[in-house]
Amino acid sequence: MEKAKISGWQLFVLMLLFELGTAIVINPGLGAKKDAWLTVLLGMIIGLLLFVVYFVLYRLYPDLSLIGYGKKILGKYAGTVLGVLYLFYFLYIAVRDLRDFGELLTASTYIYTPIFVINTIMILSVAFVLWHGLEVLARTGEFFFVILMMVGVVGTTLVLGSGQIDINQLRPILENGWKPVLSILPLTATFPFGEIIVFTMLLPYLNQPRLCLRAGLSAMSFGGILLTWVVAMDIAVLGIYVASRSAFPLLSAIGLIDMAGLFQRLDVAVVLTLIIGGFFKIAIFFYAALVSATELFKVKKYTSLIFPLSIVVLLSSMSVASNSVDHIKKGVELVPYYIHLPFQVGIPFILLAIALIRRHIKSN
């Protein structure tokens, strides 16, 4: 294990950047039409509950990562199998996020740049930062957190100031009842909120364990409220019919800003947000995969795995889907139900149950 330590504040920042990540640009709730904001908000609440489960597991084994206590709880063999599964899960999501990132950039601004080039540059920068360790990633996070918040404040002010918001576009609430909201809920609860499970690999590095719950819950609530606000703003600016057909609603909404002919063409701010968010999302999943592999296969230093796994992630990101439509379809229809749900909800709950039963037997 790396001898890194991160503070409660750094954990908060990393979690927030992770939550906003790509979700702020491609909002998952839009399947629920005008009630997208409601779905995101409900998804956040479910995410908070999930985080409490992960937190209880962390309190039971404060020095171990998910892979570590998986072995303790399930035994050596079953634990190792579980560990390998999680390794693939983290890698796969890192791959998907990298592809997401490349698809978004090539569709919006880098029209003629091959996606392979964009993905290569991204994975290179991720590898570079991770080479220097978790602490550097955390400090990078602090820096970009400030930038992102500044962009957010300026963007929000300008959207409000340019009078593009028509709150009536959000009405009526629950136009088609609760059904569409609930059917999209698994999507918003797992992406991006449930994905916070990746932080179970980072929690052992926290130097103030008592801050864990506070940092986690506040980061998720803050992130969730921001995502809710952004999706509500997208709909209020664009109208639901345009927003739900846009590949990137935020990009289209910000593109409409024109304040006194002076502040306009601010799309680049969205691209900046996307690059920052995408970077941290990929980096954290990739880091979790690296740590898992190190623990499972008893490698001395995780840095020796960076290069080979980078190549794996890069090449997989190219082959994971044949085109953007295929990629998004998988992401909406398969990944949340068959991959996110078991790994984010099923397995952690089973682990917690077994751990509590064991503890109970022991104390008796």
Next chain:
Amino acid sequence: MRQRIGFIWLFLVLILLTGCWDQNELEDVALVMGMGIDKTEDGLYDVSFQIVNPEQVSGGEMSQSSKGTAVTTYRDKGQTLFETIRKISKEVPRKLSFSHMVVLIIGESLAEDEGLFEVMDFTERFYGFRSTATVLISRGSPAQSILSILNPIEKIPAMKIQEASKKTAEVWGETPDQNINDLIQTLTTKSKEVSLSGIALVGDMQEGQHSSINEQAAPSTYIEINGLAIFQDGKLKGWLEDKEARGVSWVRNNIQKTVVTSTCKENEGILAVEVRNVNTKLKPTIKKGEPKITVNIKSEGSLQEVTCPVDLTDPNVIIELNKKLAKAIEEEVNTSVKTLQEEETDVFGFGETLNQKHPKEWKKMKEDWSSTFSEMDVEVNVEFFIRGTGLRTKPLILEKK
């Protein structure tokens, strides 16, 4: 050694950071300011582009020495819009850039026969387009002829068109200034119909295309914003004129400023007010399954011209005039509502208002909305307040001997 590796890294980063894969050199780019779309008889799009001649618009002494037009309009035909954009390279030595486009003009016959859905898909999907360009319907002549008319005020005609559309929406209020995004929003809203401002050519096209038009003090050929095009299911259905068009703006709360006139008492003379601070609220109600919309308009303004012998220092006279003006606005809105009910097109967005307040009842009505709309009860209440009488109190006409 370490330093040397660091150095190599820095150089690598330099290459990557420029991000010059998608470069567009300024001298290779042709800035499109306006685009016009028509349809030929054999079903092809006839697209015209107004492109800036950089030399003519650049400041300094250069522009004074050369004599030429600031823009050139190119045309090409194709089955799809995108095709023509690339095919035009046969005529234009540069690559078209649409990021500064300010107007999109759609031909009347295209809007009538084919509708807007087919045309607008490209404008929304193509990465190069900005959805802030003003959309207008050319009236009486094809879009390409509108686009090529020069004018003395703005060097770039497309800018003139956009400014005219914005200004008239601001001070006159008959025709709204709508961009691509506004249009697509209404187009996709099933409970609202599209209305777009028209633009017409006055005079002779050939003459208007020549730069000598700018040497006339009273140009014989020019273009003007003209009428409000009414759509049904994305297809042009008809035109509203003057006050009928303004009626739509009153209801949709689109009026920033405008001028309302009214007679005083017993048809002696006339008065004009500049209207400001219009606030329109739509109140939908449903009684026994029958929808009803109450349009409440509150507005204020100040007198700018009075030619009737009334004593404006008397508050009671002002109250009287308030009622007269409210009545005038009410009539305007009522005629507009009546005309559109006859046409069965809900450009007011009454359906959307109902949907927002009574979603359940709306679901039952929406299938049959245009006929329900044409028969529904619309009540118009107008309140008007004169806030000032200009720089003088009593009208000059009172001093007449």
